[in-house]
Amino acid sequence: MSFLELKDIHKSYYVNKEPFPVLKGISLKFERGEFVSILGESGGGKSTLMNIIGGLDHAYEGDVLLEGKSMHAANEKDLDSYRRQTIGFIFQSFNLISHLTLLDNVMVSLEMTNMTHAQQVKRATDLLEQVGLGEHIHKHPNQISGGQKQRVAIARALASDPDVIIADEPTGALDSQNTKEILELMDGIAESGKLVICVTHSQDVANHGTRIVHMEDGQINEDRQLKDPFPIEGQQLSTQTKHLSFRSTLKMSLQHMRYNLKRNLLIIFGGSIGIFSVILMLSLGNGVKGYMNDQIMSQINPTTIQVAKKVDEQSASAKAVEVTKADRDRIDKIAGTQSVVPGYYVANGAQIQNGDKTQRIMQFQTWNKTEKASDITKGHKPGKNEILLTKDTAKKFGKNYKAMVGKTVSLSLTAMGDDNKPVALSRDLKVSGIIKSGTDTASYETLDSMYKAQNVTLRANFAAVSMKDVQTTKTVQNKIKKLSVNGKKAFIITGAGAILDSLNTYISLAFYVLAGIAAISLLVSAIMIIVVLYISVSERTKEIGVLRALGVRRRDVRNLFVSEAFFIGLFSAVLGIILGWLMQLLINHLAAPAIHFSIIQMTSGYVIFGLVVSILISLLAALAPSHQAAKLDPIESLAVE
């Protein structure tokens, strides 16, 4: 049984569906320790035969037997492992991976062996020393000469200790001195008990080996033994291989990114702008919402709301809009309410007279908990026959507005009788104090007695409902909104509480629109990443071919591009977050004197969101290009100039 045997190999290429036969029945036997040169005219099918022997091409008739075992039934996985374990390729154009150092070029093969990392580094260094490149291991391929490149390729081919070395015109690109040295190295390989098969045009090179096989018209027309094969000592154990680990693909993609640092930094910067704008928009939305709430909350009591009757007509009668005792009891039953008190709001404008000055005031209502007692700057809340003036109203009666406290003013307003006839009411009230914001107020009892004095009934047109905290207020507010009479909603929330809710909705809406615009820049980054990865795939086609020839699986090639996209996404997100954070510091610092509030409020939620979105977008963008890379045919990829 021969070590490697080719049995009646036929191979045709199909051009426009027409078969073009290249190999027409090749049968050959090879042994370890042989240095076989395959000679023949150009286009005679030598490379085609090498691809079949090397497990790169599976579409042929006939059979390849390795130690008697047929390769015909081999699937893709078997062929990957065959190339890793049994074959070492040496190419005419060296095919080193440009972004890896010489050491790492050799390491690619070794990373697919069961050796420890330290053993791998030692073996790669030893091999490079053996081929005379010990001092250059950290150089990149573009920093060494052609002859040196071919030595690296030899070291790489030998790395995983394969049984067969296939060399396609290994000296084709070298001068005579380098040719001599490379042939000596190859001699040494055969001498070490490996099978060396070398395609060449040069008779001199062929004469160097132990055997010459001559091909013509797709067949062997001469098979000549020059010397005895090198002796093999015992059964050789080759190194066990495995597929490229995920860690190695991550490392390789980082190495590639580092090699193309400038370009990748630009891409990452581009990507980060998308993430930066999304995070900044969300944080700004958050900040503005917080600011608005803060502003409004500072003027109202957030745990008390005003509830009015929901009526369809604009000018409903006082009776129709009355929030009755029954209504208040209904509201009071809702869990979470602490107090429900009647209130009256004068919409028609009331008048306050102080001496000869009369002021018309647009808002007047009965004192209730929506007013903030803490905002009373002088005096106290209105008691019986008292009135509390806002700072604005008080100022209209004189510069020294605080002097109004204790004075008596006359409050006039128009009440509506049950017969819908207006009744004028007026009473002298003592100014109990000044409040810096809110409404001019008197107590409900005071107003009630003013009404009674004129035989008019005061009908509460709102109820002030108090809760224990803001959260309960929201829940109760929603429950009140749901209460109905005859299938129709019974109440509406009035006052600042109502504005707050809709304001928040508008702010959120506005910022979702802005975040949407920022999302467009994310989309642009995604397209950019897709384009970049496609360019990268086409730039690296040859490298993909080399990796496949070394036994790297399709899946690992895909992972290589996916990991690169992952890193682009990750680094873009990190940069975007840092930029966003810096912007937050800057804007908040600049805005602080004017608004005393952090207008940009980045949360950890937004940071995580940005990170996840960026990585997801990059991975999605990598889908098609990485799939394309994995799909590439290794022979075609290697043939790319």
Ligand SMILES: Nc1ncnc2c1ncn2[C@@H]1O[C@H](COP(=O)(O)OP(=O)(O)OP(=O)(O)O)[C@@H](O)[C@H]1O
């Ligand atoms: N993918 C392909 N599709 C169609 N024809 C092909 C393809 N690859 C090779 N051929 C043809 O098959 C024939 C053998 O090609 P191959 O590369 O094996 O020759 P070769 O002996 O290695 O030539 P050279 O010494 O010039 O490298 C050539 O005529 C070539 O044009």
